[in-house]
Amino acid sequence: MIPQLIIGALMIGSVYGLVGLGYGLIYKASGLMTLAQGDMLMFGAFLGLTFYKYMGLPFIVSLMLTMILMFFLGMFIERVLVTKLLAKGAQVVYVILCTISISMILQNTAMLTWGSNVMQFPSIFNKSTVEVFGMRVVPENLLALGVGIVAMVGLHLFMTKSKFGTSMRASAMDEMAASSLGINVPATKGASWGIASMLAGGIGVVVGPIFGVYTSMGAMIGQKAFAGAVVGGYGNMYGAIVGGLFFGFLETFVSAYLTSSYKDFITFGILILVMIVMPKGLFNEEVME
Numbered sequence: 001m002i003p004q005l006i007i008g009a010l011m012i013g014s015v016y017g018l019v020g021l022g023y024g025l026i027y028k029a030s031g032l033m034t035l036a037q038g039d040m041l042m043f044g045a046f047l048g049l050t051f052y053k054y055m056g057l058p059f060i061v062s063l064m065l066t067m068i069l070m071f072f073l074g075m076f077i078e079r080v081l082v083t084k085l086l087a088k089g090a091q092v093v094y095v096i097l098c099t100i101s102i103s104m105i106l107q108n109t110a111m112l113t114w115g116s117n118v119m120q121f122p123s124i125f126n127k128s129t130v131e132v133f134g135m136r137v138v139p140e141n142l143l144a145l146g147v148g149i150v151a152m153v154g155l156h157l158f159m160t161k162s163k164f165g166t167s168m169r170a171s172a173m174d175e176m177a178a179s180s181l182g183i184n185v186p187a188t189k190g191a192s193w194g195i196a197s198m199l200a201g202g203i204g205v206v207v208g209p210i211f212g213v214y215t216s217m218g219a220m221i222g223q224k225a226f227a228g229a230v231v232g233g234y235g236n237m238y239g240a241i242v243g244g245l246f247f248g249f250l251e252t253f254v255s256a257y258l259t260s261s262y263k264d265f266i267t268f269g270i271l272i273l274v275m276i277v278m279p280k281g282l283f284n285e286e287v288m289e
Helices: 002-030 037-054 059-087 092-114 139-161 163-173 175-180 185-211 217-233 237-257 263-277
Strands: 130-132 135-137
Touching (some): 002 037, 002 135, 002 139, 002 185, 037 059, 037 217, 059 092, 130 139, 139 163, 163 175, 163 185, 175 185, 185 217, 237 263
Antiparallel strands (some): 130 135
C-alpha cells in the first residue's frame, strides 16, 4: 500500500508544484501576484477535452495545442490587461483584483461554453491499470507524474541554459540593468505569464482523466499550489516544487492513515504555522519590494 501512496503523493505533489511554480515565476519576473492559476488549469482541461474528445485529435496533439493557446492567453493578460493597469498608475493590489476578475471570467466562460456538470475526460490508455514493480497503478497517474517531472526539468534547463531564460532571470534581478544591456524586459515579463499559464493549462489536460473536468476543479488545486509556493518561499521556483511535493505527501498520508475529512484543515493549518514561524519559507526567500 505504501508504494502506491507514494506514487499518488508524487503525482498530486507534482501537480501542486507545477501550478505553484507558475506563481513563483510570475512573481520573480514581474514582482506581481496572480490568483488565477487554478482556473488557468481548469480552462486548459476544458480545451484539452474539446480537442481530444470532441475533435478527435490525438492526446499529444491536444496537449500541445492547449499549451500553445494557454501561453498566448497568459501573454495577452500581461501585455493587454496588467501592463495597461500599471501604465495608468494602478496600485499592485488592483493587479491582484484584476487576476481575481480574470479567474471569474474563465469560470463563467467555461460554464457558458461547456456547462456546469462534471465532464468525463476519455481514458488515454487502453488499460485501466498497469503493473509497476509488482503494483497495480493507474497509467494516467504515471503520465501525470512523468509530465510533471519533464516539465520541471525542461523549465530548469530553459531558465539556466537558454539565452532567453537567462534574459528572464536578469530582468527579474534588475530591470534597469537588463534593459541597458539590450534585453527586452516587457517581452520577458509577458513570457513569464505565458509560461505560467502554459504550465497550468498543460497539467490541467493531464489530470483531466483522473479527476474529471468541471468549472471549479482548479479552485482547491490552485489554493494548495499557492500554499506550497508560500511554504517553499514565495518567488523561489524550486521552493514551489518542494512545497507542492510536501503538501502532496501530507494530504495523501493524512487521508490514508488519519482521515480524509480534515486533510484540507491540516494542510492550511500548517500553511498558517509556516507563515508565522518561517515567513520567508523553507528556502528563506527574500520578499521583493
